[in-house]
Amino acid sequence: MGSATIFFWLQLPNVTKNYRTALTITGIVTLIATYHYIRIFNSWSEAFTVASKDGGDYTVQLTGAPFNDGYRYVDWLLTVPLLLIELILVMKLPQAETVSLSWKLGLASALMVALGYPGEIQEDLSVRWFWWCLSMIPFCYVVFTLAVGLAEATSKQPSPAAASLASAARYLTVLSWCTYPFVYMVKSVGLAGPAATMYEQVGYSLADVLAKAVFGALIWAIAAEKSAVEESGKLLPN
């Protein structure tokens, strides 16, 4: 995540002014994730001790300190609206549409994260499912708006290469977003204990790398391709 941030920001001079705000925000998303993954790492290390007695097998024990999964939700509350905004900005829609889409998708995605948290910290399965269902309402709205809106925006890209990258961003968005509700369900279907916690953490971490760093690399590729088209004069910047 930290390396992705540095890559995106070092690329800023290589894209035209039109795409610099998108690329700046792309790097901010992975920076915020870097910070929270360090907090998650430290919280995890403090919650467990790994040790062996007399050089024998290693065993894992709880230290009594809690593993705080709240860091993920604070991270998502900040980064999910921002990564939707970076996608909207790189599409370079008319300004009024950019502003209205950013507000609608930004607020809906923040609501989605906020509604997910009360269920995540619950042991009671029916309460977990209740918040999962509530959170899925803004989730479906955002994913549907993106899938439809990006299909339309794809057809308006200034070159075949830009169109194919925008189409890849569309599939990656749907794929990475749909990972989260399934990972959330790991504990809702009755799995519990260390194995469930491990599957959940591995699942969320993989989804985060896809949705932030890999997705960010696509945003950069779209910005670079469109900058090249603009600079070659095939399209005048408007």
Add this chain to the structure above:
Amino acid sequence: MGSATIFFWLQLPNVTKNYRTALTITGIVTLIATYHYIRIFNSWSEAFTVASKDGGDYTVQLTGAPFNDGYRYVDWLLTVPLLLIELILVMKLPQAETVSLSWKLGLASALMVALGYPGEIQEDLSVRWFWWCLSMIPFCYVVFTLAVGLAEATSKQPSPAAASLASAARYLTVLSWCTYPFVYMVKSVGLAGPAATMYEQVGYSLADVLAKAVFGALIWAIAAEKSAVEESGKLLPN
């Protein structure tokens, strides 16, 4: 706060020279806040321990180390005058007016913070109210000056988009500023103990994000819009 700092500074080349000092100070405000929030986080972590015995429910206990709320007041003493100055600079008033407003509002706001602190560290409710009232005198002067001054400045902005952003900055200033005296009152109305401390900390933190990061994003948007107007030649820089 840290991400906001980086965003503002990376945007420096994208605005004209006229707005770079405002944007630099906007980033300094959020940088100072980042530093103090790290100190507040550490002080908070050292004041409480969260642990469970034998894997049961988690309990919170005081460690005996004090939670030092003084960091907030040192932060405000530095950032509040600065964020008033960033607002004055982005309005691009005649130079004499810029200097005189910066001194008047800067000193009044520093006085406001200094008068609030003796009450904040008091348990005695009547003493808390005494300092609250004293602090409200410069507070009212600053908020009134801003509300009136910004209404006038709004009508002089070079484009409808800049005027609507300046108007948003005006409402956000009044809204975020008015949050602080109410949060201060949480403990003055007799609430005490951990719940009151939690409400106070959550309230101040939310107000800070509004008054520094969100407000800063508005300052950036005003600077970007006015730069675009200047560069398109619709208005010559004066």
